[in-house]
Amino acid sequence: MIKPNLNNVNLQISAGLPSQFPKDALPQAAFSGRSNVGKSSLINRLLNRKSLARVSAEPGKTVTINFYSVDRKFYLVDLPGYGFARRSKEHTKNWSALTEEYLTGESAPDMIVQLIDMKTGPTTDDNMMLSFLNETGIPYIVVATKADKLNKTDFAKMEGALRTHPLISPDAPIIPFSALKPVAAEEIRNKVFGILFNAEKKN
Numbered sequence: 001m002i003k004p005n006l007n008n009v010n011l012q013i014s015a016g017l018p019s020q021f022p023k024d025a026l027p028q029a030a031f032s033g034r035s036n037v038g039k040s041s042l043i044n045r046l047l048n049r050k051s052l053a054r055v056s057a058e059p060g061k062t063v064t065i066n067f068y069s070v071d072r073k074f075y076l077v078d079l080p081g082y083g084f085a086r087r088s089k090e091h092t093k094n095w096s097a098l099t100e101e102y103l104t105g106e107s108a109p110d111m112i113v114q115l116i117d118m119k120t121g122p123t124t125d126d127n128m129m130l131s132f133l134n135e136t137g138i139p140y141i142v143v144a145t146k147a148d149k150l151n152k153t154d155f156a157k158m159e160g161a162l163r164t165h166p167l168i169s170p171d172a173p174i175i176p177f178s179a180l181k182p183v184a185a186e187e188i189r190n191k192v193f194g195i196l197f198n199a200e201k202k203n
Contacts, residue, residue: 004071004193006048012069018098021107022067027074027199028107029192033115034125035081038145041179042115043068043076046189053078065102074196077102077109083125104136110199112140113192118158118176119149122165130167141173141191148178 015021031039040053047053052068066078079099102108112133116122122130133140144162147155155176162174173191177184 002197004073006070008071009047009049009052010069011052012067012075014064014066015102016064016098018101018105018107021065021102021105022075026069026072027196028067028077028109029074029111029113029196030077030079030103030109031113031115032079032129033081033145034083034117034123037081037115037117038177038179039078039081039115042113042143042145042177042188043078045179045185046076046192063098065098074193074200076192082129083123103132103138109138111192111195112138113143113188114140114172115143115145116162117146118144118155118162119146121158121161122167127167130165134167134169139195140169141175141188142168143184143188144174144176146178147176148180 012022013020031043033039043053044050047068047070053066063080065080068076068078070076079102082099114126114129114133116126142162144159150158159174159176162168168174175184175188175191177188
């Protein structure tokens with residue numbers, strides 16, 4: 001795999017409407033998860049940046065899909081976080097419509113990076129997303145964030161629970177991750193970039 005130039009990365013567009021989705025045929029990996037699960041932190045780590053993907057000061061407020069162009073070869077796509085209790089009904093409606101259109105329309109991603117908080121475990125919304133991914137057949141990997149928040153015993157227990165979770169496909173890799181101790185960043189990067197480069201060859 002030819003590694004992309006991570007010095008050539010930029011926020012291509014923050015799409016608030018389906019008409020704003022990129023029209024080119026570049027492969028895409030979308031990052032999905034509940035609000036405050038660490039999507040922006042993971043994207044920044046994968047791209048070796050500190051603040052390219054901004055962490056919202058008010059989780060659940062932003063309803064845009066952010067497309068990050070990586071060396072003009074593919075996109076990393078930051079989806080709006082779900083499951084934020086204080087999100088207004090209008091924001092919830094807009095999130096659902098925008099995200100559903102993206103995931104099921106012509107701009108559907110080539111893969112999903114599904115983030116799950118390792119401290120709290122899968123939520124009802126996480127399970128709904130996993131069911132959706134299994135139904136659509138979109139390839140996905142699971143990144144278990146905030147791995148540093150658990151002691152060894154709880155870590156092993158939660159990792160085992162994720163690996164036997166009935167809604168997580170046996171084909172989906174499960175990679176624990178911590179933004180503070182990003183030992184798995186290279187593994188995630190290689191997995192995601194590898195899938196995208198293979199998708200690029202098919203286009």
